Amino acid sequence: MKAEIFKLRKRDLQSGSFTANIQYPYRFLLQCLEDLDCSLRKLNSRLFVIRGQPADALPKLFKEWNITCLSFEEDPEPFGKVRDQNIMALCKELSIEVISRVSHTLYKLDKIIEKNGGRAPLTYHQFQTVIAQLDPPQQAESPVSVRLIANAFTPISEDHDETYGVPTLEELGFSTEGLLPPVWLGGEAEAMTRLKRHLERKAWVASFDRPKMTPESLQASQTGLSPYLRFGCLSTRLFYYQLNDLYKKVIDIKKAVPPLSLHGQLLWREFFYCAATNNPNFDKMVGNPICVQIPWDKNAEALAKWANAQTGFPWIDAIMTQLREEGWIHHLARHAVACFLTRGDLWMSWEEGMKGFVKDEEHGNIPSTATDICHVEEVRAKVLENGRFKLVEQSNISEGSVFEELLLDADWSVNAGMWMWLSCSSFFQQFFHCYDPVRFGRKADPNGDYIRKYLPVLKNMPTKYIHEPWIAPGPVQKAAKCLIGEDYPLPMVNHAVASRINIERMKQVYLQLSKYKNLGQHCMPISTKESTKSIMNSNIPIPLMDYS
Template sequence: MGNMDAPALLWFRQDLRLADNPILAAAGHRPVLPVFVLDEAAAGRWAPGGAARWWLHHSLAALGAALAARGAPLLLLRGRAEALLPALAARTGAAEVLAGRLYEPWARARDERLAAALRAEGRRLVLLPGALLREPEQVRSGSGRPYAIYTPFARAVAALGDPPPPLPAPERLRPVPEAPEGEPLAALGLLPTPPQPDWAAEFPALWTPGEAGAQARLARFLAGPLRDYGAARNNPGTEGTSGLSPHLRWGEVSPAQVWHAALAALGGDRAAARPFLAELLWREFSYHLLWHRPEMPEAPLRPRFAAFPWARDPALLRAWRRGRTGYPIVDAGMRQLWRLGWMHNRVRMIAASFLVKHLLQPWQDGAAWFWDTLVDADLASNSASWQWVAGCGTDAAPYFRVFNPVLQGERFDPAGRYVRRFVPELARLPDRYLHRPWEAPEAVLRQAGLALGRDYPRPVVEHAAARRRALATLREVAEDDAA
């Protein structure tokens, strides 16, 4: 393990927590220097988007306070990690840089460069698991190959048993004798700044970034929605989901802790816990795919789809982004996304399907918008889920599944609580017409104070015609793929 008396650099990345953090356990009683490097050049187009940057700012503030309270303040740096960290290790005499494993292709390439730079100076980069329940190499099919289908993957992970129990947070940390000065948090420029409007103004009403916020969100979920998760998670008008995705994305809570806490809250009843644990396993599956198929964020995993004849239309893409498609459940989701940096899981599927299938816009354009606007934007989950909806992933929705946005709205938001909240111009429409306002008689529209085409758009496409066009186009590609 190198010189166990020499200091260690604790390189925080997507593990912004103290509890169940293997890098803290591996540091032992050595002097430590916690450091975070904003390295946007290495990430390139996958540097955090606007909403994720907002989250990161507040998460770093929380982590910095928690580390300072334990005696070792967080050093903030900006620039290329493979240059900054070897210099910092040399300056402090650190023998090792301890970091949580990352799985994104750009991060893996950077880790290799950093490891080589440290090795040249007689130092080590030590990468530790902690972001997943199981490492991608641990989960192999009977033939030894990676999994391409979710269900056998989930069974294989379950067969490995529960993840190890979570580790406690350290009481105290031993700091390096003379820590260098870093950047102040504000200098990282993570928050929206004038003359930009403060598009994140409503975020704090819903979110508390940081480890304490993650623990509070977990406790709230365990005490309420978990018990009815199987049914309630599909209803966007109620708080039926965990809301843990951004906390997991930034590693403010470990998936192992969430797994054990959910089981404990249900008295160990695995059948009752299964619907929620399956969501954690979908996250695992997304990382498994990303690790073995690093092209996933940019290229379809089914090669035939590379030549898909998209009908690119900037006006349609803009209408979708702004929540102005004329389909209320889609528009409510897109406006929720813009206002709160998050969208309900069921509505993500509906909105994504609408973009790809009704509008025939490339899934990569939808994924890019989600990347910039979601506080939980996660490269593995975002790209795996978009490929699933588009039908071009390894384990995809069948091409002929085209969500009907009217029926989806009526089924999952029957009382209209969700649509009325996020599309208030429709609030006075009766339930009967809320998800199909174009069918409302003129008198009903007048009574609701609504003029279609002025207060709310008419549908940008007609559902039946769009469905026929999507099926004809998709069938051609899918049949070629099967040939």
């Protein structure tokens, strides 16, 4: 007997507990599950969605289904590893065989750490040096076939959909009234279609070498892949080796190399996973050995303005609005709003931006991961490369939980790593470079079309003033039917003053840190060669992670 299982905890189904916008990642999740169920139907099987805590639900299934073997994808993140160890201990007590495989990452992260003397590499250069000494990543497994499954499947009952079916948004407590059409459609079928489109752009893929931002790139691309990698709809290894094949075929184009190439972007992902795998406090400042302890301000009102697109800076507010409406924003847009919240303007902790007050009884603010889909079988079978699905206990959008709750591609490890990076709390120390919310916005969106789309209150504002409407003369504001301070807020800070003060504050933090001979692990910089050029010129090999 064989069954594909997804575990859904009961507390995630509290009716009426969810508010607008957060439903978009959940909708994507449900689409992924529906697509998986559709694929399994073609193999004469079905997906079984089990509701409840793993420690409670699985033992009941083991007994009811007379299970002799449990197989799953290894979870590389700290909380998932603890959960998996507990489940494996339970299986051992019940004499149930366990098969686990690495597939969400390219490498087995423990081997990278072992090769590096027992510690995770904390610079990209060091990471590249270590993996160069390892065998290449394993190829992705071939698709599962009817022949492979044979007769090893669970009989489907007539009430399967009622008992084990994929729940609806309404069952999860969401209202679907006014729900916008999905910009991103979840599932492996869509992921493979996008991958094909992505690789058809051979010249672009081969020469991809640095972040670029144009008005067009600010919109979600039909070749974007990051949510599909995060949810396991697209195998990282499949993507890696298809890139390899493309690089071999394209011989008349100068190819980019890591860290800026698409291969390099996959390795950035691997780098952050490796840095986080043995660090349960990777998403926190306190207790995190690689994070600089910075005395950030606490200001709930300022945090709410940032989260709810009320900063008074149209570029920042348009980005935050797109995030709430679509669950995705361009990688450099992420950099802009993260810098604004932390070291650039508001001097607030990166933790607030990453996850705010989202809590989870099992492991802090962490999504359910790849082992939430597993095969339960009497015979050994090939382990599928399955997804990572985020389910959080608390549903209301707290001011600081925006990225964690709304981003479709917010891997825990990558999300935390990027926030530490962009706030100069770890990995990166060029704190004297800040994103100007006016100049950078004007460079990316010179005509203001992006701003007009996401902030329609400014749609009639002349292009000359749309990035800083507070300087528009009164008659211009009146003609645009947008009075600044009434219809749209005044800037919450003076960027020139705030950024200058914050650069000095960060300078003092690092000055104090430099007085200690042994800095420990935290804030280990990227190599000098990697950190000599300006962010504003987009020349620093920053991780991008949206694979668009």
